[in-house]
Amino acid sequence: MSFGDTQKTPFSPQAVADEVREECFFRARFLATLRNDRMTxxxxxxETLRWSLSTDPSESAIV
Structure with a gap:
């Protein structure tokens, strides 16, 4: 997220949900690379996290 982004404020619920989604994605990939047997x-x-955040991001956002 860029603080110069004019389309959403840094602390809007959508921006927070985007940050959480991105952080979870990178953590999952990092853990998967550490242990190949855990990749699946x-x-x-x-995928579960993506689905739950995409169905209703307002409920998933940390405010």
Missing amino acids: WADREL
């Missing part, structure tokens, strides 16, 4: 688990968790 990390991918499943990531």
